[in-house]
Amino acid sequence: MFWSFFRVAFAAHRGFSWDVLSLESVELTVPSAEAPLLSGITLHLPGGHFGAIVGPSGCGKSTLLKTIAGILPHTSGTIRWRGRNLDEIDLDPHELGYVPQFTCAQPRLTVGENLTYAARLRRDGDAGVIRAEVDRVEEEAGLTHLHDRRAGVLSGGQLRRLGLAMELTTNPSLLLADEVTSGLDPKSEEEITALLASLARQPGRLVLLVTHSLRFLDQYDSVTVLTEGRLAYGAHPSGLASYFNVSTPEDVYPVLGDRATSAWAEEWISSPAELGFEIEATVDDLASELTTQEEPKASVPGFLSQALTWFSRRVKLFARDRTQVFLQMALLLVFPVVVTLFAYQGLPAVRNMTMNPDTDVVQQLRESLAFTVQSSRIGTLVSGLAMFQVILLALMGSNNSAREVVGERVILEKEKLAGLRPGAALAGMAAFLSLLVLVQSAWMTLFVRAVCQFPGDLGGQFLPFLLLTAAMTSLCLAISSWAATSEQASLGSLYLVGFQLPLSGAILALPDFLGWIIRPVISAYWAWSGYLQTLKDTRFYDLVRAITETPLANGQMATWILTLHLGLGLFLAYLGIRRSDWR
């Protein structure tokens, strides 16, 4: 009673809400579920507090945590953080630390590198500041001795520590941990729980752990029990067993099934139960809460800094992925060789027709027939070589980016939640992919030109290939950013490349009206046209035109449309990266 009086009196006197996190009648419904996932959740939690959210599987524990984090939008009710409605002013990236069930660490990076990149993406500061921050969180999470160890060889418990440490780089005041003790051996579970408890001792910080386990109850300041999305209990763990009238806390879950969910929820609402927090601790926390609010917080790094960090991390990850490096090298070397197999001795010479009007008719017909045969053979070869290069570059483009976003979607979402700008992530990805695109298109152009002895302007031939590879890479990046799974992204990208050849008109001309509709969206057509235009001053161009009914676009138009395709891909990729997709 004293505590309730104190809270009300203090709040009225200072205009200050004691509860750092308060949920009022929070409800979450989704169209696909008949019953609400969360209903009538009312919670008030102070700072300097370690709370557990427990309950049987499917009761809404993780859903509640995600709702607090903003990952799932509640349909009614209010969530307040330090008195402000989060629907109006969201949590600052530095206020929130969210540790999901999955690991956000890159297995090919060391513990130190994972922490350094996390810190560089999330907080401003020079190399010295970042290093000091990494040292601090390593020590806090007990990872100092694992600094140089690759994340891929860490144990489950060590990985959870690393996940926590990555969140601690911003020193968040609200730390949400989703089942980070699940699946661990008892010793690791105890260590992680103790670590979280110690983190909650930091002034003003609230740590919430979702767990299925009812061991180590003595570590928590409060326990929130959920059953089918309703609140069945939310108070000090010492009162848990007596409230549910069981001998041990482990017996709570079986008892929950004995009564209807609504009965438990109504009983809790009407219960006069005290929160049971220790008065001395809360008064101390109140003082530290005020102190903490005055501490200057590090700011989120700038756009360019985040983009550079993403880029450098991506380059390092690529360099350490031997399979990926090997595959890229193989494609880079093999594809141009495959093209040149069809003209490894160089393009054949074109025999001209005599212009003498006195040649007899039979001779003229013979010449004309020979020229037609030659047109067909050489024209097909030149057109085919151009299109072959285009299709293989499109394949390389697809391979570059089809999994770039979808493969790391959860990590991306985590980083966005921690303050990463979607545009900066895209810029980092684009910078990395640009390197691949540049090398692939340059090598294809140079190698095929050298072996097949293609005439024409080298720069003019490189440009459409560069733009095509970039456009296909960006469009597949867009597919990757909108796909639900890696398989879906790969299939979508494959279809995109697969339709390029038949719809380009290089082999079979489309009917006129269809051509006008379809060609604008077929990148291969524009690259093929743009490349062939560089042969315009040669007989090869005439021979190609003789064998194809598809009109060839001029070089400027081809450059413009390919640039638009590239821009469209980047724009769609931006929207895809920007949208939330937590799976």
Next chain:
Amino acid sequence: MPRRAHQQTSPSLWLVAAIVLIVLAGAGAFFFQKENNPYRTVEILKPSDYLENANSLRGNTYQVEGVISSSLGSSPEKGRLFSLRISYADKEWPLPILVPRDYRELNLQKGQRYRLKVRVNDGGLLEAEEMSKS
């Protein structure tokens, strides 16, 4: 206002993006297609008018586009005379084109397509002033 962790794209943004894309593509097509013809400001020769009365067109400049079908003659002083086959009003027309002897820019071959800027000279012959492959 949606929370940061739950960003979605509004339909209006899609609409604006689609309109911008169509406008850009259309503007590009309009602008770059025009660039294709270097003689676009020169009047197109009507072969029927020319064949009917070439003298009446003397001194005028026109553009023609066609395929060289044969060499009609050659003079060390004047140059080479070609027969150019052009399409106009759904018909094929042969036209005599004189290429001056000092013209060195293009290698002229039978069966190749060219676009020419021609002047009707005093003899009523079409004399090439500029040529490009098309």
